[in-house]
Amino acid sequence: MKAKHLVDFHPKFFETMKNYTKEKFSADVMAGIIVGVVAIPLAIAFGIASGVGPTEGLVTAIIAGLLISVLGGSKVQIGGPTGAFIVIIYGVIQEFGLNGLLIATIMAGIFLVIMGLCHMGSIIKFMPYPIIVGFTAGIAVTIFSTQINDLLGLGIDKVPANFVDKWVCYFNNIGNIDWWSTVMGILSVAIIALTPKLSKKIPGSLLAIIIMTVIAWLLREFAGVTSIKTISDLYELPSGLPSFRLPAIDFDGESFFATIQKLAPVAFTIAMLGAIESLLSAMVADGVIGDKHNSNTELIGQGIANIVVPFFGGIPATGAIARTMANINNGGKTPVAGIVHTLVLLLVLLMLGGLVGQIPMPCLAGVLVMVAYNMSGWRTIVSMYRSSMAGTSVLFVTMLLTVFFDLTLAIEVGLVFAIVIIMKRMMSSASVTLARDAVDVHHDGENDETLAIPAGTEVFEIEGPFFFGVANKFDELVREHSARHIRIVRMRKVSFVDTTGIHNLEIFINSSLSEGRVIILSGVHENVETALRKAGIVALVGEENVCHNIHSALERAKELSEKMVLK
DSSP, X not given: OGXXXXXXXXXXXXXXXXXXXXXXXXXXXXHHHHHHHHHHHHHHHHHHHTTSOHHHHHHHHHHHHHHHHHHSSOSSOOEEOOGGGHHHHHHHHHHHHXXXXXXXXXXXXXXXXXXXXXXXXXXXXXXXXXXXXXXXXXXHHHHHHHTHHHHHTOOOSSOOSSHHHHHHHHHHTGGGOOHHHHHHHHHHHHHHHHHHHHOSSSOHHHHHHHHHHHHHHHHXXXXXXXXXXXXXXXXXXXXXXXXXXXXXXXXXXXXXXXXXXXXXXXXXXXXXXXXXHHHHHHHHHHHHHTOOOOHHHHHHHHHHHHHHGGGGTOOOOEEOHHHHHHHHHTTOOSTHHHHHHHHHHHHHHHHOHHHHTTSBHHHHHHHHHHXXXXXXXXXXXXXXXXXOHHHHHHHHHHHHHHHHSOHHHHHHHHHHHHHXXXXXXXXXXXXXXXXXXXXXEOSTTSSOEEEXXXXXXXXXXXXXXXXXXXXXXXXXXXXXXXXXXXXXXXXXXXXXXXXXXXXHHHHHHHHHHHTTOEEEEESOOHHHHHHHHHTTHHHHHOGGGEXXXXXXXXXXXXXXXXXXXXX
């Protein structure tokens, strides 16, 4: 029985097939078709913006989307390429080439599978929300900055990867602006922004692509406007199913292990970002449909998808919040809707390659500008600014590091910054006090009482978690005041104790015992007492000196005080 719990892999697809009905199938097919239509421009745009091409974007949405639907832990999750990966993918290709990206994606998939097997599905709970908002906003700014060349038709062959250099390059080439491309890009943004106000059913990005493609064709054929670049002008179009191929694991003659070592940090970043985004998407979906996804299964499914897709030339994939919500809003009930969405994309890949090639690049840039706008979360940032300056600080540090450096550094520094703020708050909420005459006892505001402290006794009260910062406070208080023979350490408000707290407490007890003093522990919580027993603290003070409350502790102190007087 125990072995069944070692691997938490239970795909929702097989679970939902047990009670599948015609009604669910009809709803899934309709939702899948709509989501597939929504995914067409996004898959193409994400592929191009990542530095690969439209084919790679579509292949990723098809293969990874299929595997995530069949093997994932959510009923309605839609997987594929997302905007969050654009920055990472582009940077990897610049440094390691397409082959390096494929290997890094496979490694990221392996990391995700390991996370799922190790039951790390709750990892999202350990990522502070300001960091998530911060790096998402940073990615949004970076995506926007990558689209200026196509949006304004500047015609720059190689745009610098660095954020600052990129904008310097744009300003240096602003005189090459193509107004036809600029107008087309702005109109695309306007169509995407206004469509939801007219109809929730029609995808604004698809409508913009259809209208702008027709306009670009008319301008070229009847007005002689040839300055508007299309996909076919820059990329080789798909002509059929992608073939299976093995990435070459070799860079400039380096060994297998040297290559893996170089790509490991990038692969881990891809895995972490994929885990965060997919589990966030699944959590949002749960709140809407009233279901509960299996986070470990979701990680394993995402991992398998990312292991397989590079062998067909695909790029990293994860759960996509926008497409998942589109699936829910259009009636998707089970993973079958996700499978149907991949079939729609497959038909586009096989049959509509020529039409895809006619899509204007400024229009795709407009689609990605709106993706960046929706990712920016500016309303959340404004709300957070009004409610928490500490959270806002973490947010902006993470965002700026994402924009000007890289996502890995941003998350690392953001986490450290967040931990420091948490430690500071814990320090400010914790206190250590010393009483020698009387001690107050509160009973939820009723029948409060004040108890006299026996002669030769003092009471140290620790409030809050007894971790390294508070342990130092306790140590300073002990050193600054002369000690009496009996010391009560009141711990009723200590929720947990860390290694430093135990160490300082041990030093305090040993020092007191060597001076002939007695230590009494009062009101210790069960979990704290367990930690103290394991560390040998209870044995050090003696079982008889561990009291359940301050009343019994004072009685024990009175008893010991009387014995000392008699001696």
